[in-house]
Amino acid sequence: MNTDAAPFETHVVFNQPPPFPECNLWRDDRVLREAVAREGGEAFATLLDGYGALAGGELYRLGFDANRYRPLLRTHDAQGLRVDTVDFHPAWHRLMEQAKAHGVAGLSWRQPQAGAHVARAALSFLHHQAEAGSSCPLTMTHAAVPVLRREPALAEWAAKAAAPHYDPRDVPIAGKAGITVGMGMTEKQGGSDVRSNRTCATPLAGEGEYALVGHKWFLSAPMSDAWLVLAQAPGGLSCFLMPRRLPDGARNAFRLMRLKDKLGDWANASSEVEFCGAWARRIGAEGRGVATIIEMVMLTRLDCMLGAAAEMRMALAQALHHARHRRAFGRRLVEQPLMANVLADLALESEASTALAMRVARAVDAAARDPAEAAFARVATALGKFWLCRRAAGFVNEAQECLGGAGYVEESMLPRLYRQAPLNSIWEGSGNVQCLDVLRALAREPQSRQVLLHELEQARGHDAAYDAAFDALPPTGEGEVVAEAMARRMAASLAILLQAATLLRAGSPVAAAFIAARLAAPMPPAYGMLDASVAFSDILERAVPSR
Structure with missing residues (x-):
């Protein structure tokens, strides 16, 4: 007697929509194309067409893996040394690489012609549809450029934030063609009321240099090369650039305490952080942080x-x-x-x-x-x-x-x-x-x-x-x-x-x-x-x- 179970089907699968197809998110969006032309960004249509195809194809697929495999905090390495880094799935790095290369974080600053901000906005709109979490560090990097440009000493930071290059390595920016910038504004006691911040900025011997001591309840994009931070200097609430690595390659004095376990935005990391005398450079005058x-x-x-x-x-x-x-x-x-x-x-x-x-x-x-x-x-x-x-x-x-x-x-x-x-x-x-x-x-x-x-x-x-x-x-x-x-x-x-x-x-x-x-x-x-x-x-x- 044959003991092998005979194959059988319990039902026929039908009336199921096919998978959402690969598409060109730019060509498929008549409303967006009309709006970009109307608002002055039509000169960038070829760039947008290319990114629309990328966002509706490869980046759309990568978005699922980037959210399925969430970032992981590594506070120490195998030898017990403090490293405070965040590990990401390769899908995340590819998303960031393509976004930076196509100008989602820098087109406005690299090609400062009329309509560039409109085109950059359309690039962001297309990218966000494929994977929203990566929009956070891209947005902050883009928005940081005009602030960084205010200080001549930070010219390299501004140029590399706008550059069409992504480099996730934890090394000083001198060895990078492009960087990302995050933000550290929110503290436990204040939330949106940043004037209640208590992180202390103590002046150092160097002009515009300070040591930060305190905490941030949300440090956005803790994998960044630097963060714009608000802290209380002797003259009041001030703005600072706090880098991950010091010019000599040493780690700056901060500790990532934990990653936030968020409702969504799973592909991106947000963290709590403590500053333990972290070196920072002031941007603007003391007391003029906001x-x-x-x-x-x-x-x-x-x-x-x-x-x-x-x-x-x-x-x-x-x-x-x-x-x-x-x-x-x-x-x-x-x-x-x-x-x-x-x-x-x-x-x-x-x-x-x-x-x-x-x-x-x-x-x-x-x-x-x-x-x-x-x-x-x-x-x-x-x-x-x-x-x-x-x-x-x-x-x-x-x-x-x-x-x-x-x-x-x-x-x-x-x-x-x-x-x-x-x-x-x-x-x-x-x-x-x-x-x-x-x-x-x-x-x-x-x-x-x-x-x-x-x-x-x-x-x-x-x-x-x-x-x-x-x-x-x-x-x-x-x-x-x-x-x-x-x-x-x-x-x-x-x-x-x-x-x-x-x-x-x-x-x-x-x-x-x-x-x-x-x-x-x-x-x-x-x-x-x-x-x-x-x-x-x-x-x-x-x-x-x-x-």
């Missing part, structure tokens, strides 16, 4: 906006891919009217977010040569960071629901996006910080208020619902007082109007639908409540090409 790093804030807030918009874009692409291949109740999901309503509403939100982020990128690009654009960037980065980052988590969750249970398992990308989505609303100042900053700008900076209202007023005359919403804005004139408790309501109203104005001025075919859904009546509490007269299929075809 003023010294303020230029970074505009850049990092923009990248928070870009990250939120990129997460929305990838979540929408994943949901649409599933809905176009999955059948239920006799039709493809995308053909089901209620599902089409949800997807179209998500597409409206995604387009408005991308358009606003790129408009702000143009303001950042022009800030150095146009005071009006600098004033607009000052207030629009706070508005955009608050609103786009606030919307991202709910957006990704709605996209997960489009996939059902498949959107809750790690084989899809949606769980990673969902864990990542809340981060940008917390990083670089929470929503309350952004809203209070908007209040301050409107009350104390007449030009910021004037350019914001001018931007909104320029969109009048195209849509009656928009005009009515603009007319209903609470007074924001000089001397007007908005209660702090109402700051979120005011900021949300301004942000939605700014999204709508950007779509109207761009001539977007979805502007009317966005305004009807967000401004014509109280905004619905969930996605998928568009009027049945909206052309869902046209919006979806514009959002992501059919495959």
Whole structure:
């Protein structure tokens, strides 16, 4: 008698969407391409096309391994010597290598022509869709360059931060073609209130040299070559560059205590650190630490906006891919009217977010040569960071629901996006910080208020619902007082109007639908409540090409 078990099948596998395909994230994104051209970055289209293919192919695949194999802290080597290094999977290093090589951290500074910041923003948008965690050190390295350039003694640091080279070795920067820079601002007792920091900076004999003693509750990117740190000098809170290695090759006097066990952002490392007389060089005058790093804030807030918009874009692409291949109740999901309503509403939100982020990128690009654009960037980065980052988590969750249970398992990308989505609303100042900053700008900076209202007023005359919403804005004139408790309501109203104005001025075919859904009546509490007269299929075809 044959005892071998006969092969058998319990069921036939069918009605399963194919894997999300390799694609060119630039070519597939009509909204992004239009926005980059409109905001002045079209000269970089070839570069963006190449990175779109890389991000939608190799980097997309690498992102799964970079998140599956998390970084590990090594405090000591085999001989018991203190090393304080972080080990990463090779996928992480490849992601960083390609991002640095293509200008995600340095294009703005290496090719300082009009539109370079817009193109760099688009590169960041593409990269973030493939792997969001690596955006953290890339953003900080990019934002550190103008601060480093203020000190002639740090010229080498600035040049190598902007350079298109990635070198993860733990060696002095003299032996490197390119470096990365992290940040150490937050302490246990203060959080966003950095003026309560207690890390002490004691002057040394050398000009501008100090010894740091204290701690940081979050040291972002602990694998970096150096960090920008806030500490209390004799003259008050000051900004410092603290390198990992001293010029003679010796380790600087700091200890990585542990890596943060975070909700998301798994591919990237964040740590707690203690400074034990660590050598640092002051940047700017004593007591001017916040003023010294303020230029970074505009850049990092923009990248928070870009990250939120990129997460929305990838979540929408994943949901649409599933809905176009999955059948239920006799039709493809995308053909089901209620599902089409949800997807179209998500597409409206995604387009408005991308358009606003790129408009702000143009303001950042022009800030150095146009005071009006600098004033607009000052207030629009706070508005955009608050609103786009606030919307991202709910957006990704709605996209997960489009996939059902498949959107809750790690084989899809949606769980990673969902864990990542809340981060940008917390990083670089929470929503309350952004809203209070908007209040301050409107009350104390007449030009910021004037350019914001001018931007909104320029969109009048195209849509009656928009005009009515603009007319209903609470007074924001000089001397007007908005209660702090109402700051979120005011900021949300301004942000939605700014999204709508950007779509109207761009001539977007979805502007009317966005305004009807967000401004014509109280905004619905969930996605998928568009009027049945909206052309869902046209919006979806514009959002992501059919495959």
